[in-house]
Amino acid sequence: MTTTLSSLSERSVAYERMADALSHLGETWRDWPDLSQCAHAMGLSPHHFQREFTRWAGVSPKQFQAALAHAEAGDLLRQGASVLDASFEAGLSGPSRLHDLFIAHEGLTPGQAKSGGDGANLVIGEAPTPFGTGIFLSSSRGLCGLGFADDGVSAKTGFEHPGYAKDAVFADLASRYPNAEPRRDDAEARRWAQRIFQGTDPIPVALYGTTFRRQIWRALLDIPAGETRTYGEVAAAAGQPKAARAAGTAIGANNISWLIPCHRALASDGRLHNYHWGVARKRAMLTYERAHAA
Template sequence: MNAAEIHPTYQQIARSIEFLTENFQQQPSLAEVADRVNLSEYHFQRLFSDWAGVSPKKFLQYLTLDFAKERLRRGLTLAEAADAAGLSGTGRLHDLFVVIEGITPGQFKQGGEGVTIRYAVFESPFGSYLLGAIGDKICKLEFLDEVEPTNKAGLAVRFAAEWPEARLIYDADSLQSLADGIFTNTGRRPLRVAVKASAFQLKVWEALLRIPEGQVMSYDQIAAAIGMPSASRAVGTAIGSNPVGYLIPCHRVIRKTGLFGNYRWGATRKVALLGWEAACSER
């Protein structure tokens, strides 16, 4: 069974999540939501529970303002987050540093000249995504919408700004084992990430790596954690420029009011990611 057969239903799930997000204050019934995605109540309940691991009713709880605010309150303290964002971190953070050290200043300056990037499209519980890697180091993970071109030339354009001189090779076979470890074993395997970034962007992304699955932080909390409490707007910009979705979890940052806010790869997908992780963390 290939990845497309494992996750064929995300678009239906996304439509239901979009409806729940827009109408959670009215507490829509199972029948109402099922009708929106043209399924019977029985099939929708089973489909949603198979995807999220919880019922639509339980997932609806994760979309309420009260739930989001409670998660903000019980998240990392500012002191813990600040310590976690330090340069002496280990685990995934250490892997990030090792990878960055492996990219020479000349490669940065020359736009990736001499660098080979393999790329391909894979399926996930959150739809299709573009994966790019330098050796065994992930340099790009971008979710794709149904209307976006997935031909090789169209996908290659996405690397132009960061790696204009890199050699690009479409190679799904060699990337399959790397892709297999992304959504199935999060936090328990040494996936390595290679990113081109300013010192400020790195500090922000380092802080994101320390937000536990199922928890969230606000932009203000991230700014305080990196020792720049007045830089929440700049933090938002850095988060929005993250080239490696999910693994650098920019989806775990929400507004201090409890609203989920925007997301580079769609607000609905952000809600799906947060709800899915909240369900996983409570099993």
């Protein structure tokens, strides 16, 4: 347990610097900068940068550059995405356990959902994850919410990461069930973090939504790890081909980021934007998924 949590803590601390590194590599990979150049841009020694990047991403910076160089970005570019966005979208991907997930939409009864969670026994807490601090909201039946917090600005590079402070993320998740009064328990959050980011068993998800939203969320689960789909494509996969705008709203209403992968959904122009927990984090998630497959 100690080793696992230590590993998550180290990767969480490294997240913002790695987000900067992914941005830098995404901008420069066509020039094939060497390890020293990349490390210098991050304010680290080559040895430290190699070790920290590989520990976080699961591949070396050179392997990441090679994956970008061989990425099939042509379709995204033809759709109008920038070279930078296309390189990130076709970056590294990984095997997915998302088909093992189930959406137990009865985790909160319709009555509890309509009453803002009144009578629901919810627990909320924070724990380290590969994408910074995770805020976990759960019930006895499964995970009800997962969001991410960050410090806003990298101390090393000054690169600004969109996102929320911890108290704002706590308030965000709790506000989705305003009458539930969730109990704070960071130890329970750490258990969820270990199950999600270090475990192999299926993750129970306790989530209530309308029939249409559940259809959209299930369509998100069908997107292979590291790949992306437009809102229109997600709507079509859910059997609602004319409902792209409504699909975007449903995707934005997803309470459980990462596990129900709204980070794989793009607007019609194919660009990386409009992610609730920040574009830098969305880019990091897509890159992380591709890294493990590569």
